[in-house]
Amino acid sequence: MTELPVWADWVISFFIILGASFAFIGSLGLLRLPDFMARLHAPTKNTTLGVGGVIIGSILYFSTTDGLSLHELLIAVFLFLTAPISAHLLAKAGLHLELELSENTRDFRTKPEQYSDKDD
């Protein structure tokens, strides 16, 4: 590692720690939450933003050490575009397989057959 100005040192450290904490909480949620649909929330939101924080740290580090470097943004953009899509498909799969929901889930569907994937 090369020497950094003091402000950059602190700012980069802040973003990296913030990102790592979010990713940690995301995985904790994956472990702790009661049913599949609830567990879906943690990785799609928290882990994605956690990686976003790490990527901001990386951009700042390489931009201060050797010239503007923005290519890490590609990973961030890609993750933020794809996270909702994979979450949506997994939620569809969960509904399709009729996974058990936790007992305090309230169902406000008026026409459940509207959302079933069955071809009957």
Added chain:
Amino acid sequence: MLVYALQVAFGLFSLALLMNIIRLIRGPSLPDRILTLDTIYINSLALLILLGIWHDTAFYFEAALLIAMLGFIGTIAAAKFLLRGDLIE
């Protein structure tokens, strides 16, 4: 400061991966496991980016981008398979 921050971050991501593996083993259903694999992909690409900062090199970037793309395709393919029982319709 950055050295300590990186070490803490490595520790947090490793713990996150450990918790993912517990969820991967416990299941209980297939979508759970696919979701966990997706999370593992994302966490390991974050670890690669951190390793890039640690070694002060940009060479890990391509690997991280590839993991992001392959992870997404893999998740989509597996979820599609659960939905249809078939990959290509």
Added chain:
Amino acid sequence: MSKLVPAPWWSLFLLAFWLLLQNKVSVGATLLGLVLAIIIPLYTLRARDYRTTLHHPLLGVQYFFILLGDIIVSNFNIAAIILRPRKSIKPALIEFPLAISGSVPITILASTISLTPGTISAELGRDGRSILIHALNVDDPEATIQQIKQRYERRLKEIFQC
């Protein structure tokens, strides 16, 4: 011009993507990027079976920043929910009636719902008039629906005029 560059935003995106991938701006990289940004849309245009026009690009930028702020807020919300005892959360499945139409606006709205506080879009209704939402912690489903309508759907309706 419009024959050579049928989708200007898309071409611009491809050029920016190429330059970011190179991580430097040089004459050679820009020229090759321009060639790619023209050829790829021409070659793949037939595969695009949706038509959409951006009526207010500036409102689109505003929407992007609102979304960015909400993503950060939503992360603190979810983190707070995860760290609290697991019995006290109140998940719900909610139907969200759509007032917008067209595949691109609905896709953007569904992605927005997935990225913002406590909600995930799970399924589009068969008639395409409603989205099924799974919310992690709600007291009043009507309030959640109204919030999404006021904050995002209204803006998307304005941007895409659909």
